[in-house]
Amino acid sequence: MKIQEFLQDDAGNYSSKRLLAVGWGFGILCVWIYVSVAGKTMAPLSWEHAGIVFSLSGVVAAGKWGEKPPGG
Numbered sequence: 001m002k003i004q005e006f007l008q009d010d011a012g013n014y015s016s017k018r019l020l021a022v023g024w025g026f027g028i029l030c031v032w033i034y035v036s037v038a039g040k041t042m043a044p045l046s047w048e049h050a051g052i053v054f055s056l057s058g059v060v061a062a063g064k065w066g067e068k069p070p071g072g
Helices: 016-039 047-066
Strands: none
């Protein structure tokens, strides 16, 4: 599966929910890696940031299920 296909819904349009989830996920990952490397120790990851990423992932999963046409 290509990343571009993951970011699109079944109609081929880009999904703002998926773009938001991927953006937050990579943003938090990049900042965490930078802080860990700059501090030369593994930085803690707060539950608030993890909760945002998990919540957005749940919305994407529920949205994918809800996008299926009736009877399909």
